[in-house]
Amino acid sequence: xxxxxxxxxxxxxxxxxxxxxxxxxxxxIHHRTEEFGALFAQVIEDMKWVYRTRGTVLMMTCSGTGxxxxxxxxxxxxxxxTLVCTTGAFGDRFxxxxxxxGLKPEVLAFEWGRAVDADALRAKLRALKGLRAVFFQHTDTxxxxxxxxxxxxxxxxxxxxxxxxxxxxxxxxxxPLETDAxxxxxxxxxSQKGLMNAPGLGFAALSPRALKAVEAAGLxxxxxxxxxxxxxxxDRETPWTPAISIVVGQAAALKLLRAEGLEAxxxxxxxxxxxxxxxLQKTLGLPFFAKDPANILTGVVLPAGxxxxxxxxxxLREDGISIAGGQMHLKGKIARLAHMAYISRADVDAGxxxxxxxxxxxxxxxx
Amino acid sequence: xxxxxxxxxxxxxxxxxxxxxxxxxxxxIHHRTEEFGALFAQVIEDMKWVYRTRGTVLMMTCSGTGxxxxxxxxxxxxxxxTLVCTTGAFGDRFxxxxxxxGLKPEVLAFEWGRAVDADALRAKLRALKGLRAVFFQHTDTxxxxxxxxxxxxxxxxxxxxxxxxxxxxxxxxxxPLETDAxxxxxxxxxSQKGLMNAPGLGFAALSPRALKAVEAAGLxxxxxxxxxxxxxxxDRETPWTPAISIVVGQAAALKLLRAEGLEAxxxxxxxxxxxxxxxLQKTLGLPFFAKDPANILTGVVLPAGxxxxxxxxxxLREDGISIAGGQMHLKGKIARLAHMAYISRADVDAGxxxxxxxxxxxxxxxx
Numbered sequence: 001x002x003x004x005x006x007x008x009x010x011x012x013x014x015x016x017x018x019x020x021x022x023x024x025x026x027x028x029i030h031h032r033t034e035e036f037g038a039l040f041a042q043v044i045e046d047m048k049w050v051y052r053t054r055g056t057v058l059m060m061t062c063s064g065t066g067x068x069x070x071x072x073x074x075x076x077x078x079x080x081x082t083l084v085c086t087t088g089a090f091g092d093r094f095x096x097x098x099x100x101x102g103l104k105p106e107v108l109a110f111e112w113g114r115a116v117d118a119d120a121l122r123a124k125l126r127a128l129k130g131l132r133a134v135f136f137q138h139t140d141t142x143x144x145x146x147x148x149x150x151x152x153x154x155x156x157x158x159x160x161x162x163x164x165x166x167x168x169x170x171x172x173x174x175x176p177l178e179t180d181a182x183x184x185x186x187x188x189x190x191s192q193k194g195l196m197n198a199p200g201l202g203f204a205a206l207s208p209r210a211l212k213a214v215e216a217a218g219l220x221x222x223x224x225x226x227x228x229x230x231x232x233x234x235d236r237e238t239p240w241t242p243a244i245s246i247v248v249g250q251a252a253a254l255k256l257l258r259a260e261g262l263e264a265x266x267x268x269x270x271x272x273x274x275x276x277x278x279x280l281q282k283t284l285g286l287p288f289f290a291k292d293p294a295n296i297l298t299g300v301v302l303p304a305g306x307x308x309x310x311x312x313x314x315x316l317r318e319d320g321i322s323i324a325g326g327q328m329h330l331k332g333k334i335a336r337l338a339h340m341a342y343i344s345r346a347d348v349d350a351g352x353x354x355x356x357x358x359x360x361x362x363x364x365x366x367x
Numbered sequence: 368x369x370x371x372x373x374x375x376x377x378x379x380x381x382x383x384x385x386x387x388x389x390x391x392x393x394x395x396i397h398h399r400t401e402e403f404g405a406l407f408a409q410v411i412e413d414m415k416w417v418y419r420t421r422g423t424v425l426m427m428t429c430s431g432t433g434x435x436x437x438x439x440x441x442x443x444x445x446x447x448x449t450l451v452c453t454t455g456a457f458g459d460r461f462x463x464x465x466x467x468x469g470l471k472p473e474v475l476a477f478e479w480g481r482a483v484d485a486d487a488l489r490a491k492l493r494a495l496k497g498l499r500a501v502f503f504q505h506t507d508t509x510x511x512x513x514x515x516x517x518x519x520x521x522x523x524x525x526x527x528x529x530x531x532x533x534x535x536x537x538x539x540x541x542x543p544l545e546t547d548a549x550x551x552x553x554x555x556x557x558s559q560k561g562l563m564n565a566p567g568l569g570f571a572a573l574s575p576r577a578l579k580a581v582e583a584a585g586l587x588x589x590x591x592x593x594x595x596x597x598x599x600x601x602d603r604e605t606p607w608t609p610a611i612s613i614v615v616g617q618a619a620a621l622k623l624l625r626a627e628g629l630e631a632x633x634x635x636x637x638x639x640x641x642x643x644x645x646x647l648q649k650t651l652g653l654p655f656f657a658k659d660p661a662n663i664l665t666g667v668v669l670p671a672g673x674x675x676x677x678x679x680x681x682x683l684r685e686d687g688i689s690i691a692g693g694q695m696h697l698k699g700k701i702a703r704l705a706h707m708a709y710i711s712r713a714d715v716d717a718g719x720x721x722x723x724x725x726x727x728x729x730x731x732x733x734x
Contacts, residue, residue: 026388061610243613245613
């Protein structure tokens with residue numbers, strides 16, 4: 001077995017369908033042509049379908065972090081009051097982006113493994129005045145939780161005029177999300193997770209309210225300036241040379257999602273998550289980390305005394321299976337096994353077996 | 368013939384070698400693995416070889432414009448005095464980035480088609496005090512000029528303490544450039560031109576002086592923060608998920624450049640430019656736009672009365688050949704035929720023939 005991860009059970013990047021790999025291997029086309037314009041326009045239309053929005057969808061060449069930064073710099077002005085709800089590493093990243101741009105956000109932090117609590121959010125909103133925006137994760141891959149965005153966004157709109165900004169880098173096209181119906185003003189994502197594509201593209205879905213905020217925002221931006229990106233989009237172009245191959249790959253991946261149907265995609269994730277947890281429970285019997293678990297991944301708390309870093313390195317080297325470990329203070333303490341996007345039931349089974357061979361070699365379940 | 372450009376004579380993106388297409392079609396590997404770390408470290412080593420530097424090379428997931436912005440936000444502070452030398456659309460872009468971040472650069476503008484004049488630069492530097500940085504293009508694809516960076520950088524260092532910042536998005540690995548020997552402090556590039564790769568990666572080569580400036584710089588940045596990128600590089604990682612497929616493609620393209628040898632690559636561009644100009648001269652006899660021509664492309668001034676936009680659209684539709692038109696005030700007035708990177712002599716000949724069939728259909732040369 002090669003040293004590389006030949007089965008990827010990581011929560012992004014996720015494995016690529018052969019149709020996407022084929023698309024990326026075609027000779028490059030130029031981005032200022034009718035052919036590319038038509039393909040790009042279709043990607044944007046398909047993304048509106050994924051986002052469940054009639055609003056505006058913009059595309060950028062960047063990582064998910066770039067997409068997160070783009071929302072901060074396009075929606076806010078110096079001195080704006082904001083609230084960041086953090087449930088793990090990615091909420092902390094929103095806070096870090098705010099601070100890098102001179103903003104001092106209020107932070108509502110929850111224990112890792114817990115989702116945002118609706119009552120705590122309402123109480124916090126009542127205590128704060130003049131909030132410009134409230135930031136959430138849809139799913140948090142550092143802990144494997146999912147937030148109830150429908151309820152949380154409703155509370156924000158009841159208690160304030162703040163924009164609801166959602167990082168759905170790892171949630172979109174895996175877990176249900178309704179941009180328009182739930183009143184989400186900006187929803188950010190990346191190409192490399194539920195969208196079943198290589199990393200390199202960021203997307204932002206924007207409500208009419210968010211578009212107005214973009215015009216008024218005072219933070220500096222150029223590369224990520226939504227005004228320039230929206231202006232080019234009207235001509236089926238991007239202001240700067242896009243990652244053409246990945247846009248072509250995205251078109252192929254979206255075609256697959258369209259063929260399956262979005263609700264069927266959600267149901268598939270539901271079923272795969274249930275399968276993964278049942279197998280993990282039966283073969284390992286270890287506690288799950290998340291109290292409010294998402295369908296995208298399961299974090300398993302490793303037995304005391306097990307070196308998680310070594311365990312996962314061994315599995316990668318010996319079995320060719322990439323499983324993610326814990327982040328920050330959870331490094332070495334949990335294993336995060338993804339079951340999202342193009343990851344198959346057979347991939348999940350191989351990952352569970354690889355863990356079981358090392359943690360329960362006699363077949364005896366530890367509890 | 369398909370509506371798409373099956374021969375690309377555009378100055379970026381440029382056509383991809385089959386080795387690069389093959390590399391991008393391989394199953395994705397995870398970016399936090401030893402396998403990716405080794406490949407990424409090799410890309411950085413190879414880029415130092417291309418840049419001719421022992422300094423630091425950083426990689427970002429972005430367009431060339433993103434790389435340009437990264438230099439502005441990482442090297443400068445609010446209120447810093449800078450000078451932008453502009454020879455076309457891309458110098459103007461440096462100015463626009465400055466202004467977006469609240470800076471008011473001095474601008475030394477030259478007639479389109481002309482390179483930066485050394486005496487004018489020296490005079491300007493003597494008239495200005497306390498400059499933090501001077502910005503140049505290596506080559507300007509909007510006009511097809513090349514700047515004599517060796518001389519220009521020497522003048523900057525003689526007359527000031529300013530950093531020399533170079534946009535070599537379209538020049539690197541086509542025209543000679545010596546980052547260390549010429550005293551260039553920051554050199555920016557993109558993957559999609561001389562580097563023979565798909566668009567989506569930006570690079571910055573930084574001198575020790577530039578690295579010091581990064582620590583002192585006060586402009587806000589997060590996604591493009593060189594400090595975070597350099598810190599991750601020490602672990603053979605990127606701070607955010609990179610465009611993995613394009614990094615793998617870049618490794619394949621750099622292997623080809625290494626096998627050919629950098630000076631041989633420069634000589635090949637020299638020879639292909641001479642060939643293109645001889646063929647254009649013989650078959651069309653139209654004036655060349657650039658007075659200080661680069662080896663990367665040739666701009667041809669179209670005869671009065673010829674609608675350049677229609678001409679190039681016809682060639683794309685009927686012959687499947689992408690040739691770029693003029694930008695800004697040159698729209699419709701010039702054709703820009705690239706002869707760079709993986710573009711072959713046969714590609715160039717096909718492009719010249721396509722122009723000649725329409726502009727000199729009887730074989731008669733217009734002068």
